[in-house]
Amino acid sequence: MQARNIMITGASQGIGKVLAEHFLAMGDTVIGVSRSESGIVSDNYHHHLADVTEEADAKRVFASVKKQLGALDVLINNAGIARMNAFALTPISNVQKIMNTNFLGTFIFCQKAINLLRKSPHARIINLSTVAVPLNLAGEAAYAASKAAVETLTRIMAKEIGSFGITCNAIGPSPIATQLISGVGEDKINKLIQQQAIKKMAKVEDVTNIVDFYLQPNSHMVTGQILYLGGIS
Amino acid sequence: MDVISHKQIVIQALELSNQSRSDETQIPLLDTTILFGQNGYLDSMALVALLMDIEDAFQEQSIDISLSDEKAMSLSRSPFKDIPSITQYVHDVVAVQT
Numbered sequence: 505m506q507a508r509n510i511m512i513t514g515a516s517q518g519i520g521k522v523l524a525e526h527f528l529a530m531g532d533t534v535i536g537v538s539r540s541e542s543g544i545v546s547d548n549y550h551h552h553l554a555d556v557t558e559e560a561d562a563k564r565v566f567a568s569v570k571k572q573l574g575a576l577d578v579l580i581n582n583a584g585i586a587r588m589n590a591f592a593l594t595p596i597s598n599v600q601k602i603m604n605t606n607f608l609g610t611f612i613f614c615q616k617a618i619n620l621l622r623k624s625p626h627a628r629i630i631n632l633s634t635v636a637v638p639l640n641l642a643g644e645a646a647y648a649a650s651k652a653a654v655e656t657l658t659r660i661m662a663k664e665i666g667s668f669g670i671t672c673n674a675i676g677p678s679p680i681a682t683q684l685i686s687g688v689g690e691d692k693i694n695k696l697i698q699q700q701a702i703k704k705m706a707k708v709e710d711v712t713n714i715v716d717f718y719l720q721p722n723s724h725m726v727t728g729q730i731l732y733l734g735g736i737s
Numbered sequence: 738m739d740v741i742s743h744k745q746i747v748i749q750a751l752e753l754s755n756q757s758r759s760d761e762t763q764i765p766l767l768d769t770t771i772l773f774g775q776n777g778y779l780d781s782m783a784l785v786a787l788l789m790d791i792e793d794a795f796q797e798q799s800i801d802i803s804l805s806d807e808k809a810m811s812l813s814r815s816p817f818k819d820i821p822s823i824t825q826y827v828h829d830v831v832a833v834q835t
Contacts, residue, residue, distance in 0.1 A: 619789045
């Protein structure tokens with residue numbers, strides 16, 4: 505398979521970092537984007553310090569990619585934040601932060617990526633959602649709503665940018681032991697897992713597996729889809 | 738850069754569009770050709786692609802412009818109707834944004 509240029513937001517930790525290392529091991533070039541420095545060291549890794557919610561940052565990142573690499577094949581919108589809180593007690597500032605990072609950040613990066621992606625023979629956008637959307641999880645109103653917005657964006661973008669040969673899909677991971685859920689109690693995680701068809705914690709590799717599926721050239725007819733782990737539907 | 742140079746960039750971007758179009762749907766590169774709007778050759782996504790190609794051409798000359806402006810899309814007299822109107826719009830945007 506020909507080496508690809510893959511951009512991953514939120515690449516400095518968690519799922520984003522594992523995905524970056526996975527693609528580097530496959531010989532791809534990875535463009536990592538995050539607010540903090542990355543510990544990844546590789547000739548094929550280019551890190552950009554950026555806030556995904558800032559349009560100016562996104563413009564700078566894509567201008568740099570165009571100058572440095574000239575092309576982009578894949579955008580993975582992984583940057584995200586979560587805050588567990590009862591709806592009635594959620595500070596509005598938290599809602600704004602969650603919506604900005606999870607939805608607005610995804611929107612901005614998708615929009616700015618189109619121009620480079622449309623020149624790729626197998627252009628892909630993959631957005632990160634969550635099983636909290638179909639499960640309507642209590643205590644995650646803002647987080648689940650932000651990811652529901654991402655899912656709707658994914659489906660509509662798939663229609664609008666299909667003519668450019670770009671597929672756009674999402675993955676909804678079930679609970680994985682990453683920093684994102686480190687503040688969630690064990691009881692709550694266990695209850696959530698009991699709602700799944702496959703009643704166990706997922707691993708980051710389960711996400712990688714679906715990403716690999718979406719990226720296959722043979723997946724060119726797969727777009728506008730949200731794939732949940734754990735048998736949630 | 739003058740209006741003639743800007744028109745050349747618009748035409749080159751349309752030539753790029755034609756490369757991905759079938760023989761039956763080739764866009765005649767004439768001032769009178771209706772590009773966007775009723776009976777236009779371009780649908781909204783083809784217009785987006787054209788505007789991105791024009792922006793790319795300017796970026797290659799280190800001129801950073803953004804043509805997909807909400808105001809432009811909603812103007813009653815569309816600046817994207819034909820080659821002369823797009824050229825004038827590009828000329829105006831370059832004058833304001835650079």
